[in-house]
Amino acid sequence: MHIHRLEKIWLGFGCVMLAVFLGIIGVSAFASGNQPPSDATLIDPTQVDQTKPFDQPGLKKIDDNKYEAVMVSQAFQFTPQDMVIKKGATVNFLVTSKDVVHGFEIVKTNVNMMVVPGHINSIEYTFKKAGDYLIVCNEYCGTAHHMMSTKIKVVD
Ligand code: CUA
Structure with missing residues (x-):
């Protein structure tokens, strides 16, 4: 042919x-380091309060300019509320959910992930500008979904 x-x-x-x-x-x-969820990050969503590191949620300084933010999502709040970090710091967010799928979006950044119950969902971000950053849930999770938020204050 x-x-x-x-x-x-x-x-x-x-x-x-x-x-x-x-x-x-x-x-x-x-x-950008995106990975599909793997078995290595599975936890029991009914035992979040007893499971490390989520038994002690909060901001932990792990190096000079590096933090780990251990966060728990549940209808309709994030724990902890209102974190403060230094400008230029890199934060590794470890987030899990106690109930349903929530969202994790840091407004005006490219940080946007799903928080799936039973998983340790992680994402890293370097805060190069000072100011107040709003973290919102952007997955519909119930009647007070629109109230679900927390804040990070980045100081000079
Ligand atoms: Cu949590 Cu919407």
């Missing part, structure tokens, strides 16, 4: 573009 030269060129072009697009999707999906 004879294939016309232009047809070959277009077929080749199509194959190259397919490889490029799949490559971009494959790389970008994991580029």
